[in-house]
Amino acid sequence: MTLEINRIQPFPDERTAIVTGAGAERGIGRRVARKLASEGWSVVAADIDGAATEAFAAELTAELPAESGQKVIGVGVDISDQAAVDAAFARIDAEMPPIAALVNLAGIPSPHSIFEITSDIWDKVMNVNGKGTLLMIQAAATRMIDGGFGGRIVNTASITALDGGGTFSKTGYAAAKAAVQGLTRGAARELGQYGITANVILPGPIDTDIMGGTLTDDRKAGMSANIPLQRVGQPEEVAGLINFLVSEDSSFVSGTSINVDGGKHMH
Numbered sequence: 001m002t003l004e005i006n007r008i009q010p011f012p013d014e015r016t017a018i019v020t021g022a023g024a025e026r027g028i029g030r031r032v033a034r035k036l037a038s039e040g041w042s043v044v045a046a047d048i049d050g051a052a053t054e055a056f057a058a059e060l061t062a063e064l065p066a067e068s069g070q071k072v073i074g075v076g077v078d079i080s081d082q083a084a085v086d087a088a089f090a091r092i093d094a095e096m097p098p099i100a101a102l103v104n105l106a107g108i109p110s111p112h113s114i115f116e117i118t119s120d121i122w123d124k125v126m127n128v129n130g131k132g133t134l135l136m137i138q139a140a141a142t143r144m145i146d147g148g149f150g151g152r153i154v155n156t157a158s159i160t161a162l163d164g165g166g167t168f169s170k171t172g173y174a175a176a177k178a179a180v181q182g183l184t185r186g187a188a189r190e191l192g193q194y195g196i197t198a199n200v201i202l203p204g205p206i207d208t209d210i211m212g213g214t215l216t217d218d219r220k221a222g223m224s225a226n227i228p229l230q231r232v233g234q235p236e237e238v239a240g241l242i243n244f245l246v247s248e249d250s251s252f253v254s255g256t257s258i259n260v261d262g263g264k265h266m267h
């Protein structure tokens, strides 16, 4: 369907946001899921670690007032696997209110330099960060179009895509995250006619376990020296930006790339 020109499309009261990467306990995904639930969204917490998302969904459900009518479910899915994505959406279709937002946070780093990265690692990094984001968009956007009220897509790149690599993640990750930026622009261009916005966030160093505990206090202090705000970011500071990008307030923001990095990368 095509939307009426000049009309801002409101979302239904009962609406679902899918948040991928919501398995990690200290990750950005859980913070986002919590924030969106507090703003009235029903939430699908999706992650390759299905048990972790189910436990998290139970925890979040218990925190919501019963009369809110909101639903939170945890769904195990490898976003780079088409069959797994299809199965996840079959469950979402059966159990959840209409999808109005997709937040793609699932991703993997690659600390390998050009001479270290193997063909297999390259494929994996591109598949999870790039193809996984695409498969989730294809499935969610089809449902948003059917819903007829537009939608919001937020993808996650990294300032590494602009800087070419940092301490923790190098060329393969930079390439995959640059692909996510291009993919977002394509999605914004193709899906705008349905009232669907697509934007990409580029975090700088955020205090999570993405590097498996190697982001020690010493490393954080070292990294902070190059950040105007003199510190690394917290997951809730990314959640605030994403909350805006999925809200009705961002209805005319699309195709844009927003750094959330304390001013580390300016361009």
Ligand SMILES: NC(=O)c1ccc[n+]([C@@H]2O[C@H](COP(=O)([O-])OP(=O)(O)OC[C@H]3O[C@@H](n4cnc5c(N)ncnc54)[C@H](O)[C@@H]3O)[C@@H](O)[C@H]2O)c1
Binding pocket: 020, 021, 022, 023, 024, 026, 027, 028, 029, 046, 047, 048, 049, 077, 078, 079, 080, 104, 105, 106, 107, 108, 109, 128, 132, 156, 157, 158, 159, 202, 203, 204, 205, 206, 207, 208, 209, 210, 211
């Ligand atoms: N933390 C940072 O400093 C930082 C900086 C820039 C960009 N980012 C990006 O932000 C996003 C979230 O980062 P985070 O720090 O919360 O990471 P995290 O490692 O804490 O969480 C990532 C989650 O993605 C999940 N995941 C991995 N592969 C998957 C797959 N194939 N299918 C489904 N789920 C999968 C993991 O299980 C994990 O729960 C990532 O895309 C990351 O690249 C993070």
